[in-house]
Amino acid sequence: MPGSGVGVLVLRRLEDAPADGDPVRAVIRGTAVTNDGSGKVGFTAPGVDQQTAAITEAWAAAGLEPSAAQYVEAHVTGTELGDRIELEAASAAFAGGRAGDVRIGSVKSNIGHADAAAGAAALIKTVLMLENATLAPTVDVTRPVTALRDSPPRLVTEAEKWPVRAGLPRLAGVTSVGIGGTNVHVVVQEAPEQRTRPGSPAHPLVLPLSARTEHQLAALADRLARRLREADAPSLADVAHTLRTGRVAMPVRGYVVAAGAREAADKLTSLAGGRRDTVTDPRGEAWLSGEEVTWPALDGDVRRVSLPTYPFAGESYGALTPRRPATADRTAEAPDLPSPTPASAPSPSRSPSPSPSPENELASKVAELVIEALELNGAPDLEKTYFEAGGDSLTAVHLAGRLRDELGIDVPIQLFLEPITLKDMTNRIVETKQNGDADGALDTLLSEFEAES
Structure with missing residues (x-):
């Protein structure tokens, strides 16, 4: 492939x-x-x-x-x-x-x-x-x-x-x-055989950690704790040297002070649970406040070692974003959008029907698809334009395909490029269904994709 x-x-x-x-x-x-x-x-x-x-x-x-x-x-x-x-x-x-x-x-x-x-x-x-x-x-x-x-x-x-x-x-x-x-x-x-290192330093060491979010810092601390509990864990001096010289300093920070791998692992587990080390260090506190710290030289011959990798957030964007299953909560988020008034609509003087009109029901379904495809937080995000909400050309093809397959609406691709809010775009999509307007742009685009693949 x-x-x-x-x-x-x-x-x-x-x-x-x-x-x-x-x-x-x-x-x-x-x-x-x-x-x-x-x-x-x-x-x-x-x-x-x-x-x-x-x-x-x-x-x-x-x-x-x-x-x-x-x-x-x-x-x-x-x-x-x-x-x-x-x-x-x-x-x-x-x-x-x-x-x-x-x-x-x-x-x-x-x-x-x-x-x-x-x-x-x-x-x-x-x-x-x-x-x-x-x-x-x-x-x-x-x-x-x-x-x-x-x-x-x-x-x-x-x-x-x-x-x-x-x-x-x-x-x-x-x-x-x-x-x-x-x-x-x-x-x-x-690789040539690497020398083994002694397991414990002569005195307690500061292990600094940083990440972009509190959640990622906790995940990083937990990963490192598990690594230090393994039988072949690197020496604590090598771990401290690697954390100090081999990692980028990020805004969310933490540290622990320990004299051995077991103690360090236990304190890192506590840090992952949101509990700070009871032992403080002046340089560690400066690290927490965001300062650039000059760490003291470590005793003996130290080296950088392989440690657990950074816990990236793993967010997905665009048309390849996994679809989230529709739930009762997400259904509740769908806005009650006003639908275009058809020519045969009853006059305002008549009593409204107790059940939602097909147009309002269709508008809600379209809004649900838009919210799901763009990974929006709910109806308030429909006040953004398509591109402000993170939309792109691949997501447009994905969304247009779902509108056609699930709701029978053939939407012109150009609609996604217009500088209108998603709420207005939803109304336009409903109008497309009512008027039967379609330019076959999606079929043409998909045919081109299939021909090139």
Whole structure:
């Protein structure tokens, strides 16, 4: 499947990272880039020779033979031609090794084609496998291509322990290709063994935390507390160093003072519950007040360590926002909008009907859909314009589709672009239903989307 993605990796020279106390997750041993040039049969068609060259050159740059590889993360175009050529190139490059010693797989079966981020995703997956000493399976493979049955790489279809070899670290290759004939190969090695740190500092330490909201601060404190209770928790000095030097200072802040991991975990749990530490610290108090704090140097050799990530709010926007189920409360939020008076409406002198008119009922249903699609708080938000309420073109298509499918109203897309309030827009939508006006814009737009997909 097609897709888009973003991949971020931080690269440092191997001698610099440990010196600055940065954790090393994997080592890039060698890289190579080639291009098929005139050797390819077409602009989008890959070639065997230069893919093979990229692999062998990368392993040469690493000072290793390709036969040292244990795993290859393949690019995989998902086409008969592309996959066959990539397997042929891999087989030629790794021919020096014994058949079956090299495993092969691809992250694309998990996330699809990630466009420009495909290579980064493949490298990130490989680093994670090296960190966990586990070969992750290529999922949903039911019928491997014929070429795979005769090539040295063996497809990983089930999670396996990454084997250890005498005299060699765990080693992998990552292949990525680009349209136009560019071939890239990267040799990745497991990280060197990290030294262990003593568990408790000589004196209590301040652990500062910050977030954008109180809820996120509580979640962050809870995550860190759980991490410090684990058997392989990092040293408290390393945790304090990481929180002080590896985190952005945000407006909502808290801190605890502790001399050991157990004490710190208990106090962080209390902080997550809204209770401040009874032990105060002058620098901690300055931190709480929003000042820029110069933390004192920590004893011994400290390093930054991997800690629980920031608890993002996880809010969704636009047409892909999950639909919230209609409830009695949300139904009550729907405004009682006046509907346009039809030509056959009774005169004001007549007694009103005890039941709501079809027009008012339709207006309420339209308002409910608008509130739900735009994730509004209720009827007062209908005084905003479509764009003030956070609407966009994708949400317009989504909302127009629901109006057509659920209420039988074919709404001109241009209506969402007009500078009118949502309340007025709702009335206009009801008028569209009554008058039978429709320009087929939604059908045209959806047809264009389907043709391009």
